[in-house]
Each structure stands twice: as structure tokens, then as C-alpha cells.
Amino acid sequence: MSSQNLKFSLNNLQNEFGVERIETAIAAVEKFEVEVPSWIFGQFGGGRFGDYMPPGFARDIFEKLDDAALVNELTGAxxxxxxxxLWDFSDDGLDATFDKAAEVKKAAEARGLRLxxxxxxxxxxxxxxxxxxxxxxxxxxxxxEQTILSGKIAEELSNKLLSLWLPDGSNYPGQLELTKLIDNTMDSLKRIAKQVPESVRVLxxxxxxxxxTYSTVLADWGSSLLMAQAFGPNAGVLIDMGHHYHSTNIEQIVARLVTMKMHGGFHFNTRYAADDDHSVEPNPEMARI
Structure with a gap:
């Protein structure tokens, strides 16, 4: 778009909404940042059923940081x-350490990044x-224990944000007692809440x-809301744009949570085939939200 067209469009917006509101919006966009997940640079090729890996994938957290630094250099945002x-602060995939996280933080800062x-x-x-x-x-x-350690890392080394996604569920009726799964999850979260500082936001x-394939413990916004309320005032609901049934009105979900003054956040994602397609283009729902 030419500078003349940009100026024309800006004038139209200012006439419609007022100069002050447009300047406020521009200032917000200039400060807007998108957090990039480290795992997108790792071994994620081939989808669910293939083993193809694109060349040049990051082999460890430090190569992920290299790739993330390049993305930031290109976008500035x-x-x-x-x-x-356990992917980024562990050497064996079983136990993470605070010292490894501190090493990663130092490496990130050397590349102009922050955790x-x-x-x-x-x-x-x-x-x-x-x-x-x-x-x-x-x-x-x-x-x-891993979650408590993650809370300590969030408090001391990152932006004080802890993000929880549980894969918990069952594959057929009768495999597991559904109420027991809920009770165990809530009990675990309450134990974690006692050890994670309230200064850490938990989504x-x-x-x-x-x-x-049969049941999921945290399958919708209501189940996450109940767990967040049980956790405490520093907890909220994380909305992944690709984690819903087709035609779900995500805007209405956001409106409910806003009305309840619940903390929240977004993962940008898509759901063309089923859910969690991991596409990165903008979601139309975001414009409506």
C-alpha cells in the first residue's frame, strides 16, 4: 500500500473514531508482542502419522533460541x-533443574530474548x-513437584507466567473413574497452589x-474455570483457538470470562480438521473478539 493510500485510510479512521482513539490504538499495536513457543522450532514435522522431519530443525534448546532470535530479528515483535x-530444562526428559533453566535464561538474553x-x-x-x-x-x-519447580522458574527467571495443559483422560467407558480423575486433579492443583507464589499468574x-478418545478431564472452558477457581485468585483460563469443536463461539466464551473478571490468555492455533492443527495464520475469531 502506498503512503498516499495509508494516509487516506488513516484519515478515514480518524474521522470515524476520533484522533485520540486511533492514536491510542496505534500506540498499542507498536508495543504488541507475540510470544513464540520454543517447541515450534523442534522435531514437529510429519504430523501425527508421518516421520518426515524438515531439514534444519533445532536439536536442543540453544538451537531453538537461535531460531527464535532470527524470528525476532525479522519481525521485531x-x-x-x-x-x-522437560523439553528445555532437562537432559533426560524426566527431571528438570533450576540451574539448567538459569543457563537457558542467560543464553536467551545473550540473543536479545527473554523467557x-x-x-x-x-x-x-x-x-x-x-x-x-x-x-x-x-x-x-x-x-x-515438576509444576512447583516450574512455578519457581516462572517467579525468578521469566515473566511470572505459568501455563498448564493436561493430557489427562481416558480411551473408553469404564477405563477410569471420571469423578476420581477430577478429584485428583483438583487436589493436585490445590497442593501446587500452596507452593507457587501468588505473584505468579497461572493459566x-x-x-x-x-x-x-473417550473423556478429557479439562475439555472445555467451564472445567478450566472450576480448576482456576479452586487454585486461587492468581489463576485463570487459557484459550487455545484450536481447542474447540467446529462452530464454537469463542467470543462468547471470552465474554463470559471477562464478565467474571477471570485472568486469561490465548494460544493462536486452528482447527480445520478436528482441533489443534497447529497452523499459524491469523484466526478470524480474534478480529471478532
């Missing part, structure tokens, strides 16, 4: 990077019985299905 605790939301990793080895809802006390304890994400 993505200096913050989200990390996954954003910290995401506990609930879906690696040992999670087939669930994570925070697991019937196995040892498994549940492991994930509770609880939902997903309509997957990996469980």
Missing part, C-alpha cells in the same frame, strides 16, 4: 519465548496413566479431546 520444562511463559511438561514418559489426575501416587507426585488450558 517476538522477543519473548515460551519454554517447556516468557513456563509450561510444565505433562505428556512424556510415565504419563500414560495421566499426570495431575493419575491413579498412581508416584506419578502424580512427580508431576506436582489453565483446556482441549476438547486428545489424547484420550
Amino acid at each position: 517476538s522477543a519473548q519465548i515460551a519454554t517447556h520444562t 516468557g511463559s513456563i509450561n510444565p511438561t505433562y505428556f512424556l514418559q510415565g504419563s500414560h496413566t495421566g499426570s495431575l489426575s493419575s491413579y498412581d501416587d508416584a506419578v502424580r507426585e512427580r508431576y506436582v 489453565i488450558e483446556y482441549k476438547v479431546f486428545e489424547p484420550g
Whole structure:
């Protein structure tokens, strides 16, 4: 668009909405940033059923930081990077350490980046019985402790934001007791809440299905809302744009949460085939929201 057309369009907007409102909007856009997830640079090729990996994928967190720095250089609006605790702060995928997180923070800053939301990793080895809802006390304890560590990392090394997504659910009727899964999850979150400082914002994400094919513990905004309310005043609901049934009115969900003065956040995603298609183009719902 030519500068003349831009000026014409700007004048039209100012005439319609007023100069002050347009200047406020422009200032907000100039400060707007999108947090980039570290895992998008890793081994994610081939979809669910293929093993193709595009060349040049990042092999560790430091190569992910290199890629994220390039994206920020190109866009000027993505200096913050989200990390996954067991992918990025662990050497074996089982146990993370605060020292490794501190090393990653230092490496990020050397590349002009800063750590954003910290995401506990609930879906690696040992999670087939669930994570925070697991019937196995040892498994549940492991994930509770990982979440508490993630809260410490969020408090001391990042932007004080903890993002939780649980893969917990079941594959067929009768496999697991649904009420027990809910009770275990709520109990785990209450235990975590006692150890995570209130200065840390905790957002609880939902997903309509997957990996469980029959039931999902946190399948909708209402289930996440209940867990957030049980957690405490520093908790809220994370809305992933790709985690809904087709035709779901996401704007109405946002309106409900805003009315309840609930903390919130967004993951930009799509749901062309089912849900969670991982496409990165802008979502039409965002304009309506």
C-alpha cells in the first residue's frame, strides 16, 4: 500500500473514531508482542502419522533460541519465548533443574530474548496413566513437584507466567473413574497452589479431546474455570483457538470470562480438521473478539 493510500485510510479512521482513539490504538499495536513457543522450532514435522522431519530443525534448546532470535530479528515483535520444562530444562526428559533453566535464561538474553511463559511438561514418559489426575501416587507426585519447580522458574527467571495443559483422560467407558480423575486433579492443583507464589499468574488450558478418545478431564472452558477457581485468585483460563469443536463461539466464551473478571490468555492455533492443527495464520475469531 502506498503512503498516499495509508494516509487516506488513516484519515478515514480518524474521522470515524476520533484522533485520540486511533492514536491510542496505534500506540498499542507498536508495543504488541507475540510470544513464540520454543517447541515450534523442534522435531514437529510429519504430523501425527508421518516421520518426515524438515531439514534444519533445532536439536536442543540453544538451537531453538537461535531460531527464535532470527524470528525476532525479522519481525521485531517476538522477543519473548515460551519454554517447556522437560523439553528445555532437562537432559533426560524426566527431571528438570533450576540451574539448567538459569543457563537457558542467560543464553536467551545473550540473543536479545527473554523467557516468557513456563509450561510444565505433562505428556512424556510415565504419563500414560495421566499426570495431575493419575491413579498412581508416584506419578502424580512427580508431576506436582515438576509444576512447583516450574512455578519457581516462572517467579525468578521469566515473566511470572505459568501455563498448564493436561493430557489427562481416558480411551473408553469404564477405563477410569471420571469423578476420581477430577478429584485428583483438583487436589493436585490445590497442593501446587500452596507452593507457587501468588505473584505468579497461572493459566489453565483446556482441549476438547486428545489424547484420550473417550473423556478429557479439562475439555472445555467451564472445567478450566472450576480448576482456576479452586487454585486461587492468581489463576485463570487459557484459550487455545484450536481447542474447540467446529462452530464454537469463542467470543462468547471470552465474554463470559471477562464478565467474571477471570485472568486469561490465548494460544493462536486452528482447527480445520478436528482441533489443534497447529497452523499459524491469523484466526478470524480474534478480529471478532
